[in-house]
Amino acid sequence: MGSIGARVSKGEDILYRALLSMDRRIWRLAYSYVRNVEDAQDLSQDIRLKVLEKGGGFLGDSSAETWIFRVAINACRDYARKGARRSASEVELVEELHSPGEDRAMAIALGIAMEGLPPRQRQLLSLREFGGLAYREIAQVLGLSIGSVESGIFDARRSLAVRLGVAEGGMDGTESG
Secondary structure: OOOHHHHHHHHHHOOOOOOOHOHHHHHHHHHHHHOOOOHHHHHHHHHHHHHHHHHHHHHOOOHHHHHHHHHHHHHHHHHHHHOOOOOOHHHHHHHHOOOOOOOOHHHHHHHHHOOOHHHHHHHHHHHHHHHHOOOOHHHHHHHHHHHHHHHHHHHHHHHHHHHHHOOOOOOOOOOOO
């Protein structure tokens, strides 16, 4: 077994590489919290700095991605708590949510519907849809059981479907019954 210094150095290298590969996912997660391009850029930068500052605390008990998302979620919560949000304009929502083939009106409606979700549902859905995390990873990041994550995401999708006026079928294409 190597020295503690070698393990920390290796752990920081793993974190740094994971951080680089997750850049877009971190930005999307930040945006899902602040709904403003400039704030999302600021928050993403804060998250990257916090990950690099706290890198020595990464022990390898979980994947680097899971650890980074824990830091990211805490940074997003702190940011929201401080009320450092700017109001997002409709144009910004369309610019950031719109990708080729997406309906602009749906992108706007989805952004508004997401903001209307309870915080826990918004957090779970953001980690799943914007962060791209698996249910197991979300459970690790938030310290929840997989069952709690599954039911929370199900409830969030159902709430979004109601808010968006989707009568039959959930957000994931399954029927609600």
